[in-house]
Amino acid sequence: MIELKVNGVRRAYYGDPNMPLLWYLRDEIGLAGTKYGCGVGLCGACIVHVGDSARQSCLTTVADAAGQEVTTIEGLHPDGNHPVQRAWRQHDVPQCGFCQTGQIMQAAALLAENPNPSDEEIVEGMSGAVCRCGTYQRILAAVKTAAEEV
Amino acid sequence: MTRIVNVSRRSMLKGAGGFGALVLGARIVGRPMINAAVAATSVGTGAFEPNVFVSLDTDGSVAIVCHRSEMGQGVRTGLPQIVADEMEADWSRVSVWQAPGDPSRYKYKDNQNTDGSRSIRHHFTIMREMGAQARDLLERAAARQWGVDRGDVYARDHRVHHTGSGRSLGFGELAQAAAELEPAGGDGAPRLKDPSEWKYIGRDLPIVDLYDMTTGGATYGADVRLPGMKIAVVARCPVYRGRAKTFDATEALEVPGVEQVIEIPPLGDRPAEFRPLGGVAVIGANTWSVMQGRGKLKIDWEPGPNESHDTDTYESQLIESARAGGHVIRERGEPDGAFAGAAKVHEADYYVPYFIHTPMEPPVAVVDATRTPVRIWAATQAPNETRQYVAEALGIDQADVACNVTLLGGAFGRKSKPDFAAEAAILSKRVGAPVRMQWTREDEIQQGYYHACCAQNLKAAVDDSGKVTAWRQSAAYPSLMTLWEPERNVGSSLENGLGLVDMPYNAVPNIRIENGEARAHLRIGWYRSVNNIQHAFAMNCFVNELAETTGRDHVELLLELIGEPTNLDLTADGVEDYFNYGDPIADWPIMTGRLSNVLRVAADKSGWGKSLPRGHGLGIACHRSFHSYVATAVHVAVQDDGNFSIPQVDVAVDCGRYVNPDRVRSQMEGATVYGNTVARHGRITTKQGAVEQSNFHDYPISRISDAPLDVRVHIVEDYTDHRPCGVGEPGVPPFAPALANALYQASGKRIRRLPIDTAELART
Structure with missing residues (x-):
């Protein structure tokens, strides 16, 4: 049995400890905001927070998260109004929207660690999260806006 | 009304x-x-x-x-x-x-x-x-x-x-x-x-x-959950039209969570259309289990008729075929005479490889075929074609199939081909439960509908005064019509209508546009902007070559080639079946003045003609597609090792009447990044019939670290009293040639083949 906390809720898991956190979140507890895009840590659509750091949940097993606090997009802010989420809306960032939950989780972790990032630091920090619609210039702008509030 | x-x-x-x-x-x-x-x-x-x-x-x-x-x-x-x-x-x-x-x-x-x-x-x-x-x-x-x-x-x-x-x-x-x-x-x-x-x-x-979309509450295809739903993944033959000779599912079935292994019948001799390719499906309670189970299948594949498809040799064949041409689709004047009498003839071959769509969300559909009507929830561009192919797969009437459309996590043409929903339907029927058919990224890259690779031969005759007197352009590519006509060996009016037969250099007195022959060895399918990508790339780069050959300014030469504002009359050049994006030419004419107009705007906004530091370049390209007119100017800064950055891009777009300007801007920004992937990353290759790439490590797409981050979109207002034109696709085609032209100015290296190889740009 593995115990972990997801968005503040205590969870017990009895299945395969090697199941990636991504599929545990999506299939086992129905948190669909975390997305599958590549399964091998190359796209960032599945980024969540484990403790304070951004993790690709497709490369993190449930066992890796044992005893830890996992935060998904659904738990980032009670009303969905984290400064990063608000900045995303201010800049109308999403097109298809699919990757944006991972982008937002990455950006929130980046700003928590570095509240005043330079453009170069934002680009480096966000480079693991792919957006096929190509919303990058708005992502950059939104992270900068959010940084003013964090 | x-x-x-x-x-x-x-x-x-x-x-x-x-x-x-x-x-x-x-x-x-x-x-x-x-x-x-x-x-x-x-x-x-x-x-x-x-x-x-x-x-x-x-x-x-x-x-x-x-x-x-x-x-x-x-x-x-x-x-x-x-x-x-x-x-x-x-x-x-x-x-x-x-x-x-x-x-x-x-x-x-x-x-x-x-x-x-x-x-x-x-x-x-x-x-x-x-x-x-x-x-x-x-x-x-x-x-x-x-x-x-x-x-x-x-x-x-x-x-x-x-x-x-x-x-x-x-x-x-x-x-x-x-x-x-x-x-x-x-x-x-x-x-x-x-x-x-x-x-x-x-x-x-x-x-x-x-x-x-910013809180995780948006529902995409894979987010649909039905009571009792099973998850499926399918192992498909690595070679198009191959099949499983035999398979052993013993170990797959031992994976906890795997419940059944079922064969989906192969395509056989039927046209591919949007039918399942066939394969071996692993079905179970959760995605992780079935993915693991699939990895443990032992399958002996019969590769079938496309086993010899190898892109290295295919590319050479297409280049030869483009040179040979033979199927004339537009002719004006006497090009043979003009070439024979030219002061100078300039000729070049261009090549664009296969691409695959890579929407962030791989294809996915949920189907409940246990009841009537059969119900589908799919990330689909085409809900009625989805109903059609699901009905065919189940042998039932289309009226008994209902299709809900979820949000699509990107699509780019892939999701108008509902083979994945038909797979889900077959499996749902067999297992007696709703099924979510989940394509993996590897499936998406290796089993897709590929953007047609294309070779083009371009040839221009130039007279003593530097005027272009003849233009020959010939394209050879596998046709997407082979989805319905597998034996077809030449392009269609639809594909040729995407920026080839409607080549806009109307001032050129002698023109010949041709197709060479090519057979298809993969499923060929439309991809955002479709054949416009290669046509715009070749002709815009070739004009840049001609500008150099004739010692002219590129923009000045382009404006001269486009000529006086007019509605291009292709019928006068013998084109009777111009596609025009499915629309009447009277309603959406080819207005060369609008093309010149966006070109001037992009040139002006980008500071065309300004002096640039060493290693910098400014390139431009313009193209009409989906009735819209787009010109893109790209500023590059090339380092000694050939790596480069793109400090600024200016996009001038005339899409006629528009509804939501922010979405026009966002589409142009996104199309620029999409074009960046086309120009620098995209390349699908095959060996022994099988696609060699599998995920984003060997089929990379543009990231924030290489994307243009200062894309300035200029919506041209001069024709907003005209009918609305397309916005989703027209921003893509001009980017790659504008970039290639900028890189030539910066580095002196001609790019005639995509993707761009930065090693070739290095200062030697």
Whole structure:
């Protein structure tokens, strides 16, 4: 049995400890905001927070998260109004929207660690999260806006 | 004028569409009407339903149907925005409902297949009429209630007002009375607003799904969960048209969570169309288990007829075929004579490889084939084709198949081909439970419908004064029509119509455009902007070569080649079957003046002609596609090792009348990044028939670290009184040639082949 906390809720898991956190979140507890895009840590659509750091949940097993606090997009802010989420809306960032939950989780972790990032630091920090619609210039702008509030 | 019925007068239609009226629970204003827990259906619960697109409740809440698929272009905002404007509805009281596939309700000028950048241009007027009709009925209902003249009432901001008395009634208060009226048709058809009266059309509105997309609440294909649903992945033959000779599922079935292994029959000799390729499916309780189980299948594949397909040799064959040409599709003047008598002949070969779509969300569909009607929830661009191929796979009538459309996590053409939904249907039927068919990224890259690789031979004759007197362009590529005609060995008018036969250099007196022959060895399919990508790349780069050859400024030469503003008449050059994106040439002509216009704007905004530091370059390209005119100017800074950055891009776009300028800008920004992937990353190769790439490590797509981050979009306003044109695709084609031209200026290295190899740009 593995115990972990997801968005503040205590969870017990009895299945395969090697199941990636991504599929545990999506299939086992129905948190669909975390997305599958590549399964091998190359796209960032599945980024969540484990403790304070951004993790690709497709490369993190449930066992890796044992005893830890996992935060998904659904738990980032009670009303969905984290400064990063608000900045995303201010800049109308999403097109298809699919990757944006991972982008937002990455950006929130980046700003928590570095509240005043330079453009170069934002680009480096966000480079693991792919957006096929190509919303990058708005992502950059939104992270900068959010940084003013964090 | 479209005939529009007041649906609320025809109660038998309520709840029609194959689902029953299941929507009430999810009907909350401001929430998108995509809900996995219930079968989404069309509007059918409001007090007043003037037509199938509008529903008004007595509390004043309005639901507007979006009948096209949202894949990032903003259609769920743009189409309803038009309706709301003409209706005088208050946008804050509008919710958007997603239509299921239902041609009986949603087929007007066009079908529901969301591709070809058609949604706004084919539905702009219809959506206006839908909104105007609702407004008209509400106004007439108020006039009747007050016993006043129809001409003395008017709707504004969700109320109907009487000019004489200052009385007014809210839309909700009028809903029931309006539902009793007959819509006016013919001469009495409601007047459409003058553009000066528009309050939403032409204005930025945030997309309706913005909150959900930023909180994890938006529902995509893979997010649909049904009670008792199973998950499936399929092992398919690495070679197109191959099949499993034998397989051993023993170890796969030992994986905890794996429940069944089922064979899907191979394609055989049938045309591929949108049919499943066949393969071995692993089905179980969760995605992780079935993925692991698939890895443990032992399959002996029979590769079939495409085993020898190897892109290294295929590329050489296409180049030879393009040079040879042979199928003339446009001819003007006497090109042979012009070449023979030229002072100089310049010739070059261009090559663009196979690409694959890589939407962030791989194909996925949920199908419940255990009951009638069979129900589909799919990330699909084409809900009715999805119904068609699911019905075929199950051997049932299409009328017994219903298709709900979720949000699409990107699509780019892949999701108008519903093979994945047909797979889900076959498996759901076999296992007796709803099935989610999950494609992995590897599946998406290795088993897709590929953008046609293409070789082109370009040749120009130049006279003593530096004038271009003849233009020869020949393209060889496998045709996407081979999906239906597997033996076809030459391009189609559809593909040739994507920027080849309509080559816009109208001032050239002698022209010959040709196709060489090629056979298909993969499934070929449309990909955002389709063949425009290679055609625009080759011709825009080649003009840059000619500018150098003739010692001319590139923009000046382009303007000279395009010539005086006119409507290009291809029939005069013997082209009888010009595709024109499926539209009448009279309605959407090829206006060369608009092309020159955007070119001038992009040149001006980019500071064309300015002096640049060493290692920097400014390149430009222009192209008409999907009726829109786009010119892109790219500024590059190349390092000694050949790596480069793109400090600025200027995009000038003339898309005629537009609805939501922010979504026009976002599409141009995104198309620029998409073009960046085309130019620098995209390349699918095959060995022994099998695609060699598998995921983003060997099929990279543009990241924030290499993307242009200062894309300045200039919406050209000169032709906004013309019909709306496409927006989703036209921004892609000019980017790669503009970049290549910029790199030439910066590095002196010609790029005639994509993707660009930075090693070749290094200073030696």
